[in-house]
Amino acid sequence: MRAWWAQTRAEVVMTIRRGETLLLTIGIPVVLLVFFTQTHVVSAPGRRVDFITPGILALCVMSTALVALSIATGFERNFGVLRRLHVTPLGRPRLIAAKIAGVLVTELLQVLVLGAVALVLDWHPRGATTGAAAVVVALLLGSAGCAGIGLALAGRLRAEVNLAASNGLYLVLLLLSGIVVPLSSLPGVVQRVVVALPSGAMAQGLRRVLEHGGLPSAGDWLSLGLWAVIAPLLAARTFRFD
16 A cells, blocks of 8 residues: 555656646636637637537546546656556556546546636626436546547657657547547538547537536446456556566
8 A cells, every 4th residue: 555655656746846736737727628618719609608618627627537648658668667667566457446546536626626716707607416427437437438548649649649648549539539629610521520439429428417417328328438448457457567
């Protein structure tokens, strides 16, 4: 437990100290939240801040659990850091658990910051207690799915290739996951693909709770649940420490 806690603390401290990671995980989501709320670049059904905020929360999970985790892990693997940690008493299970815990702590900070900014912008979240529980579960499942994808990329690709692939995937999912663009404005085929992605299912599920006061649909839960299981298993089977 002591080794796991020490590594978890190290993961959080390294995340906070990396300026590029803070820009990706907090700076960009805050800028996008303010920009899309205060402008009319994209259409939004209902109140803009109520529509945009759930999507930006999903974006935070994607930026931290997928992109930031993948890039940092890829360079640690490239420089031999993971190979050295793998043979220490920490071991593989606690190393992976420490990385997951570091992601969750970072996401908690993101939610607090984004929530505060959204409230200043007159955000009116809905859902009450049941909705809050559904939001937490959706964020956890989305985090597991995105982390699995990120670790799968980091464990197979060279660091530079992984950097390009992670950032490219981030931009594609930002534009085609219904995060800031209403799903109804996308072509029908794209809509079906979007709801099958963890980022799209998470964004739509959060909107159903926080904007409309309902619960994520069965399709949202199915997509999030499958990705939360399949992606980490794929990462575990394909990940290489050297």
